[in-house]
Amino acid sequence: MKAIVNVYLKNGVLDPQGKATHHALESMNFNGVADVRIGKQIILQLDTEDKEKALQEVKEMCEALLANTVIEDYDIEIN
Amino acid sequence: MKIAVLRFPGTNCEFDTQYAFEKLGYTTQLIWHKEERIPKDTDLVVIPGGFSYGDYLRSGSIAQFSPVMKAVVSYANRGGKVLGICNGFQILTEIGLLPGALKRNNNLHFISKIQKIKVINSNNTFLSKCHKNEILNIPIAHADGNYYIDDQGLKELENNHQILLRYCDESGNRVVVNGSVTSIAGICNKEKNVFGLMPHPERALEGLLGSSDGIKMLQGFEH
Numbered sequence: 124m125k126a127i128v129n130v131y132l133k134n135g136v137l138d139p140q141g142k143a144t145h146h147a148l149e150s151m152n153f154n155g156v157a158d159v160r161i162g163k164q165i166i167l168q169l170d171t172e173d174k175e176k177a178l179q180e181v182k183e184m185c186e187a188l189l190a191n192t193v194i195e196d197y198d199i200e201i202n
Numbered sequence: 203m204k205i206a207v208l209r210f211p212g213t214n215c216e217f218d219t220q221y222a223f224e225k226l227g228y229t230t231q232l233i234w235h236k237e238e239r240i241p242k243d244t245d246l247v248v249i250p251g252g253f254s255y256g257d258y259l260r261s262g263s264i265a266q267f268s269p270v271m272k273a274v275v276s277y278a279n280r281g282g283k284v285l286g287i288c289n290g291f292q293i294l295t296e297i298g299l300l301p302g303a304l305k306r307n308n309n310l311h312f313i314s315k316i317q318k319i320k321v322i323n324s325n326n327t328f329l330s331k332c333h334k335n336e337i338l339n340i341p342i343a344h345a346d347g348n349y350y351i352d353d354q355g356l357k358e359l360e361n362n363h364q365i366l367l368r369y370c371d372e373s374g375n376r377v378v379v380n381g382s383v384t385s386i387a388g389i390c391n392k393e394k395n396v397f398g399l400m401p402h403p404e405r406a407l408e409g410l411l412g413s414s415d416g417i418k419m420l421q422g423f424e425h
């Protein structure tokens with residue numbers, strides 16, 4: 124079973140990489156972009172086939188290590 | 203005074219830190235991160251600067267799970283004094299001994315220069331040899347020094363006099379260096395035994411090399 128974790132800065136926490144990329148896009152005349160946020164994706168290959176158990180476990184991983192919940196949000200997708 | 207200087211894979215300021223404290227006449231010992239105990243009679247634990255675990259995932263995020271950090275947490279909870287410099291500050295926020303978090307600098311650059319910092323509160327061990335509003339010249343060298351804390355947390359820091367240092371200009375006015383909330387450069391915990399700062403006092407020991415203002419900071423821990 125595969126878990127895909129997306130980690131990104133919380134709304135309201137300035138994302139300097141997103142902002143710089145937004146400016147670069149504008150300078151290239153891509154003017155239809157309202158906002159850019161940059162995060163990271165962590166892909167985990169899990170042993171279990173129990174979706175609920177996997178979700179629970181990955182959530183614990185996010186809280187303990189994968190995300191810093193002071194500044195970051197995360198979402199988990201299990202396939 | 204006996205000082206334990208921690209060492210993780212990727213730490214690179216451990217020898218400068220040892221040199222600094224020994225120059226001031228204290229005894230130091232390097233502690234490998236696999237150790238599960240802090241040596242007896244340790245007066246101060248220092249988590250020096252560097253790039254523990256290559257700054258993978260987030261600066262300081264992996265180091266918090268090294269065996270020695272469990273010992274550091276119980277040492278701190280018993281009232282032991284802990285100082286985190288640069289990467290050490292990042293590790294202390296990641297493990298929750300200090301509030302807030304350190305983000306990428308707002309200009310995305312690695313900033314390396316001598317910076318003026320202002321002493322905001324000196325009624326604590328670390329800055330006991332400095333006076334309030336004193337302006338110090340201390341080198342900074344970091345990519346992730348942009349201190350973040352929410353409004354509620356900031357209020358608590360202010361009310362408990364936990365803000366130790368802010369980046370400033372020569373008149374003492376706050377300056378934006380890396381995007382830190384209210385230009386914060388260093389804080390301590392509520393109990394005032396855990397200290398974290400981005401600037402490197404261990405690199406400011408010789409006037410000839412730019413500044414000797416680090417001496418009085420490091421001497422603060424003397425009984």
